[in-house]
Amino acid sequence: MTSATRPVERPRPTPAILRQGLSVIWTGIKQQKGVFAIAVLGSALWALATVGTAWAIGHVTATQITPAVTSGEVTSGALWTIFLVLVGVLVGNVIGVVLRRVAATVAGFNLQAAYRKRVTRQYLRLPLSWHHSHPSGQLLSNAHADIEAAWQVFNPLPMAIGVIVMLVIGGAQMVSVDPFLALIGFLVFPGLFAANLVFQRFMSPRITRAQQLRAEVAEVAHESFEAGMLVKAMGREAEETQRFRGVTHELRDSLIDVGRTRGVFEPVIEAIPVLGTLAVLAVGTSRVASGDLVAADVVEVAYLFSILAFPVRALGWVLAEIPRSVVGYRRVDSVLQAQGSMEYGEGQLSREGAARARADHVSYAYAEPTERAVLGADILPAEDTGALDTAPVGPQRAMAIREVTLDVPAGRTTALVGPTGAGKSTLANLVLRLVDPDTGTVCLDDIDLRTVRKGEIPDVGTLVAQQTFMFDDPVRDNVTLGLDLSDEVVWDALRTARADGFVSGMPGALDAVIGERGGNLSGGQRQRIALARAIVRRPRLLVLDDATSAVDPAIEQAILGGLRETKDGMTVLVIAYRMATIQLADHIVYLEQGSVVDQGSHDELLARCTGYGDLVNAYAREAADRAAVAADEEVQ
Numbered sequence: 120m121t122s123a124t125r126p127v128e129r130p131r132p133t134p135a136i137l138r139q140g141l142s143v144i145w146t147g148i149k150q151q152k153g154v155f156a157i158a159v160l161g162s163a164l165w166a167l168a169t170v171g172t173a174w175a176i177g178h179v180t181a182t183q184i185t186p187a188v189t190s191g192e193v194t195s196g197a198l199w200t201i202f203l204v205l206v207g208v209l210v211g212n213v214i215g216v217v218l219r220r221v222a223a224t225v226a227g228f229n230l231q232a233a234y235r236k237r238v239t240r241q242y243l244r245l246p247l248s249w250h251h252s253h254p255s256g257q258l259l260s261n262a263h264a265d266i267e268a269a270w271q272v273f274n275p276l277p278m279a280i281g282v283i284v285m286l287v288i289g290g291a292q293m294v295s296v297d298p299f300l301a302l303i304g305f306l307v308f309p310g311l312f313a314a315n316l317v318f319q320r321f322m323s324p325r326i327t328r329a330q331q332l333r334a335e336v337a338e339v340a341h342e343s344f345e346a347g348m349l350v351k352a353m354g355r356e357a358e359e360t361q362r363f364r365g366v367t368h369e370l371r372d373s374l375i376d377v378g379r380t381r382g383v384f385e386p387v388i389e390a391i392p393v394l395g396t397l398a399v400l401a402v403g404t405s406r407v408a409s410g411d412l413v414a415a416d417v418v419e420v421a422y423l424f425s426i427l428a429f430p431v432r433a434l435g436w437v438l439a440e441i442p443r444s445v446v447g448y449r450r451v452d453s454v455l456q457a458q459g460s461m462e463y464g465e466g467q468l469s470r471e472g473a474a475r476a477r478a479d480h481v482s483y484a485y486a487e488p489t490e491r492a493v494l495g496a497d498i499l500p501a502e503d504t505g506a507l508d509t510a511p512v513g514p515q516r517a518m519a520i521r522e523v524t525l526d527v528p529a530g531r532t533t534a535l536v537g538p539t540g541a542g543k544s545t546l547a548n549l550v551l552r553l554v555d556p557d558t559g560t561v562c563l564d565d566i567d568l569r570t571v572r573k574g575e576i577p578d579v580g581t582l583v584a585q586q587t588f589m590f591d592d593p594v595r596d597n598v599t600l601g602l603d604l605s606d607e608v609v610w611d612a613l614r615t616a617r618a619d620g621f622v623s624g625m626p627g628a629l630d631a632v633i634g635e636r637g638g639n640l641s642g643g644q645r646q647r648i649a650l651a652r653a654i655v656r657r658p659r660l661l662v663l664d665d666a667t668s669a670v671d672p673a674i675e676q677a678i679l680g681g682l683r684e685t686k687d688g689m690t691v692l693v694i695a696y697r698m699a700t701i702q703l704a705d706h707i708v709y710l711e712q713g714s715v716v717d718q719g720s721h722d723e724l725l726a727r728c729t730g731y732g733d734l735v736n737a738y739a740r741e742a743a744d745r746a747a748v749a750a751d752e753e754v755q
C-alpha cells in the first residue's frame with residue numbers, strides 16, 4: 120500500500136525561511152501586480168476606515184453625544200451628523216473589505232492556476248525517463264497540494280499589509296489622544312502578536328498532522344475502492360475495515376487535538392485586548408477625573424483596542440503560512456527547473472508505406488528514483504526530516520537493454536520474445552522514442568529518431584500496451600481521441616481490431632459510453648478498442664506490447680492476420696507471449712537479460728536456441744493446459 124499523497128511539510132519559521140518566504144511572496148506579487156495592488160489598496164482603505172471609525176466615534180461623542188447628554192436634548196441635525204459620519208466610515212470599510220478579499224482571492228487562485236498549467240505542461244514536456252523516476256503520487260502532490268501550499272499565503276497577505284497601515288495610524292492616533300493610553304497599546308499589541316505566534320507554533324504541527332491523515336484516509340479509501348474486487352476475492356474485508364478504522368481514528372484524535380489546542384489558546388488570545396481595554400478604561404477614567412482627558416478620548420482609544428485586536432492576528436497567519444509556502448514552492452520549482460527534455464531536429468518522416476525500424480548498438484538503463492529525496496529537506500529542522508521520504512540516492516542504474524542491434528523489416532511482422540524482465544517493453548519504447556538510448560542509435564527509415572521534428576514519430580508509429588486507458592466517453596471518442604474522422608473510418612478500424620461485432624451490439628453502438636476506465640467492457644473488448652484506436656491512425660509501424668493478452672487466441676490470430684493485409688502496408692512489432700502469436704511472425708528476436716541472444720524464423724530458433732526452445736515449449740504447454748481445462752468445462 121503506497122503513500123500517494125504526501126502532505127506538505129511545515130518546518131519552523133527561521134530567519135532563513137522568512138527570507139525565502141519573502142522571496143516567494145515577491146515572486147507571486149510580480150506575477151499578479153495589478154490584482155495584488157487592488158488588494159493592497161482595498162486593504163489600506165479598510166485599515167483607514169477601521170481606524171477612522173474609532174476617530175468618528177470619538178468625534179461624534181465629543182461634538183454631538185456629550186453636548187446632547189449634558190443639555191438633555193437631541194437635535195435632528197446632531198442625529199444626522201452622527202448618522203452620516205458613521206455611515207461614511209462604514210461604507211469605506213465595506214468597499215475596502217470587498218476589494219481586499221476579492222482581489223486577494225483572485226491573486227491567489229490566479230497564481231495557483233498559472234503554476235498548475237506550468238507544472239502540467241512541464242510534465243508533458245519531460246521525457247518518459249524522468250517520469251520513470253518520479254512516482255505518480257509525487258506528481259499529483261506537486262500539481263495540487265504543493266501549489267496550494269505555495270500560494271495560500273496570498274489569502275491573509277493583503278490583510279496583514281492593511282494591518283501594518285492600521286497599526287501605524289492607530290498608534291499615532293493613540294499617541295495624539297494620550298501618550299499614557301498609547302503606552303498600554305504599545306504593550307498590548309506586541310503581546311497579542313507574540314501570543315499569536317506561540318499559538319501558531321503549537322497549531323502548525325497539529326494541523327499538518329491532520330492534513331496528512333486526511334490524505335491518508337482518502338488514500339486508504341481510494342485503494343479500498345480500487346482494490347474492491349481483490350479485497351472481496353481474497354476475503355480481506357475485515358482487515359481492510361480495520362485498516363480504514365485505524366487511520367480514521369487517528370484522524371479523529373488528531374482533529375480533537377487541533378480543537379483542544381485552539382480551545383486553550385483562543386480564549387487567552389481573545390482576553391488580551393479585553394484586558395487592554397479594561398486597563399485603558401481604568402487609566403482613562405482616572406485621567407478624565409483629573410481633568411487631563413475628556414470621556415470621548417477614552418472611548419476613542421478603547422474602541423481602537425477592540426477593532427485592532429482581531430486584524431493583528433493576520434500578521435501571525437502570514438508568518439505561519441510562510442514555511443509551508445517555502446516548502447511547497449521549492450517542490451514545485453524543482454519540477455519546473457527539471458532538465459531532461461528531449462532534443463528534436465528538423466528531420467521529417469515519410470507518411471507512405473510501411474516503416475523500417477532499426478536499432479544499432481543500443482543500450483538503456485533506467486534511472487534510480489533519485490528525486491524521491493525530499494525537496495526542501497535542507498530547510499527542515501533535523502528532527503523533522505525523519506518522517507519524510509528520504510530514499511537513498513544511488514549512482515547505480517539498472518541496465519535494461521545492452522548493446523542491442525536489431526532490424527525490423529518494413530511491412531513484416533517481427534516478434535520480440537523473451538522471459539520476464541528481458542527488456543522487451545523497454546526495446547519497444549526505444550523504437551518509438553518514448554525514451555532515448557544511452558548509447559547507440561534508433562532509426563526509422565534510416566533516419567536517426569533524435570534528428571526528427573517533434574510530433575513526427577507519433578504520426579508514424581503507435582504503441583498499444585497491455586494496460587490501456589479508456590475514457591468515460593462514447594466508443595467513437597475513445598477511438599478517435601479527438602481526430603476528426605468519419606464513422607466509416609472508425610468502423611473500418613473496429614473491423615480490423617475485431618471489435619465491430621460487440622460495438623454494434625451495444626446500445627447506441629459508436630455512441631455507447633464505455634464507463635469509467637472502460638468498466639462496461641471486458642478486458643479483451645477494451646484491448647480491441649485500444650487496437651482500433653491505434654489502427655485508425657494508420658500507423659506505418661505498430662508496436663503491440665502484449666496488447667492482445669486478454670483476447671481469445673482465435674480472434675488474436677484474425678486481428679494479426681488482418682493487420683498484415685492492410686492496404687497501406689504496416690510494419691508490426693509484437694511482444695509475444697503465445698505460441699500462436701509467435702508462429703504468425705515473419706521474424707523473431709529472442710532476448711535475455713537485455714541482450715539479443717538470437718534471431719530468425721521460429722523453426723530456425725527452435726533448432727539452435729535452447730532458451731528460446733524452453734520458453735516457447737512452456738508457452739505451448741500452458742496453451743495446451745488451458746485448452747484442456749476449457750474442454751473439461753465444456754463436457755461438464
Ligand SMILES: Nc1ncnc2c1ncn2[C@@H]1O[C@H](COP(=O)(O)OP(=O)(O)OP(=O)(O)O)[C@@H](O)[C@H]1O
Pocket residue numbers: 251485486517518519537538539540541542543544545546
Ligand atoms: N520504470 C522502471 N524503472 C526501473 N527499472 C525498470 C522500469 N521498467 C522496467 N525496468 C527494469 O528493466 C528491465 C526490463 O524490463 P522490461 O519491462 O523491458 O522487460 P520485459 O521483457 O518487457 O518484461 P515483461 O515480459 O515482464 O513485461 C527489468 O529488469 C525491469 O525491472
